[in-house]
Amino acid sequence: MPSTAISTLTVRVLLFASYAEMLGLDAIELTFDSTATVDDAIARLRALPGGDRLPPKPLCAVNLSQVQLDALLASGDELAVLPPLAGG
C-alpha cells in the first residue's frame, strides 16, 4: 500500500461587513492537518466566539473568485467569507 505524505495546510480568511462585526475580527489564519474544503473552514469559524451567528452556508471566494462550499483549499489560499452583496 502506498503511503501518502500529509502536510499541514494554512489559509488566510477574510471577513467583511456584518460578518466581521459578528466575529469581532476581519482576518484570521486557519491551519488544517490534512486536506480541507471551504466548508471545513466555515465550521472552524462557526466554533469561534460569535461564530454561531455566521450562516452555515455563506457566500465564499477563494483567491478573488466565488467558489462552491465543497471546493478544496490549498496552502496559501485567501478565503473570503462574503455577507449578502449590496453593490450597485
Place this chain on the structure above:
Amino acid sequence: MPSTAISTLTVRVLLFASYAEMLGLDAIELTFDSTATVDDAIARLRALPGGDRLPPKPLCAVNLSQVQLDALLASGDELAVLPPLAGG
C-alpha cells in the same frame, strides 16, 4: 330623395426634405369640390411638375398626427407628407 349640400374643401399641404426638393415647394393649398381623402390629395400632388417622383403611398400626418391614406380630410386641415423618418 334628400339633397346633400356640397361645399368646397381647402387643405394646406406641407412637404419636407427630399419631397420638398422633388416638387420644388414646401407648402401648397389644395381645394376639392367634394369630400376628399388623404389619397386624393396625394394624387393631386403627383400630378404636379416633379410629383411623379413622389411615392404613391407616402407616410402622412393630419394636424400633427400620423393618419392612414383613406382618412377623410376636413376644411382647414394641415396635411403633411413625410419622407422616410430619420430621427434618433
Place this chain on the structure above:
Amino acid sequence: MANLVIDPIDVGTLLALVQSPERGGVACFLGTVRNHHRGREVVRLEYSAYGPMAEAECGRIVAEAESRWDVAVALRHRVGELEIGDTAVAIAAASAHRDEAFLACRYVIEEVKRRLPIWKREVYTDGSVEWVGGEAGK
C-alpha cells in the same frame, strides 16, 4: 417643454431633470452622429424637422412611457447643423426599479425612431449631399 433643441445637449442637465432620491435607477440612451453611412464618409449633417409635429410626438411618447411604467422621462433631439460625434438624441428614464427604467428608455428611443418627423441631410467627403431616411430597424 421644448424637446427639440438647437444647442448641444448636456447629459448632466438631462439627468438632473429625472433623478430624485425616490428614483434610484436611471437608464439613458445617447445617439451620436456617425462618421459613415453606407460606406461613405460623412463630413457633417443637418437635421430638419416638422417642428410642431415633432414636439407633439415627443410629448406623446414621453407621456406614454410615464403612464406605462413608474418612471420620469426626459427627451431631447437636436435640429440644425451637427458635427461628427455630437449627441443627436438623448433620453433619460428614472425609476425606483431598474427594470422599468430600462424598458421605458428603450421604448422611447424606438418610438422616437419610428415617429419623429425629422430628416437628416448628410454631406460626404466627395462633396455630395443626400437626404437620409427610413432606418428605424437599425
Place this chain on the structure above:
Amino acid sequence: MANLVIDPIDVGTLLALVQSPERGGVACFLGTVRNHHRGREVVRLEYSAYGPMAEAECGRIVAEAESRWDVAVALRHRVGELEIGDTAVAIAAASAHRDEAFLACRYVIEEVKRRLPIWKREVYTDGSVEWVGGEAGK
C-alpha cells in the same frame, strides 16, 4: 483600470471613454443613493468593498460584455461615504447598434449586483446603523 472610486463619478467623463464615431449608440445606467430603505429614512451611507476581488470582478464583467456583444464598456462603482442622491454605480456601453448597447449595459448592472463584493452601511434618521445586503432582484 480602477473601477472602484472614492471621488464622485462624472458621467460625461465616463461617456467619453466609450463614445466614438463608429459607435453611434450609448446606453448607460446610473444607480443613485436612495433616501429610504424598508420604510426607514436614510441620512447617509458608506460602501465598503473587498477591493482586490471587486476590481477583479469588474474587469471580468466588462470583458464578458465586450466579448459577448460588439460594445465598448466603462464601469465605475463608488466606495466610502456617499450622500443621498449621489451616483453609486455608473455603466456606459457604446455600440454601432443600440440593441447591443442596451443588452450589454443591462448585463453589466445585473452582474454588478450579483457579483461585486461590496456592502452598504446605512445610517437612519433615528441614529441607528445597519449593514444592508442581498437585494440583487430589486
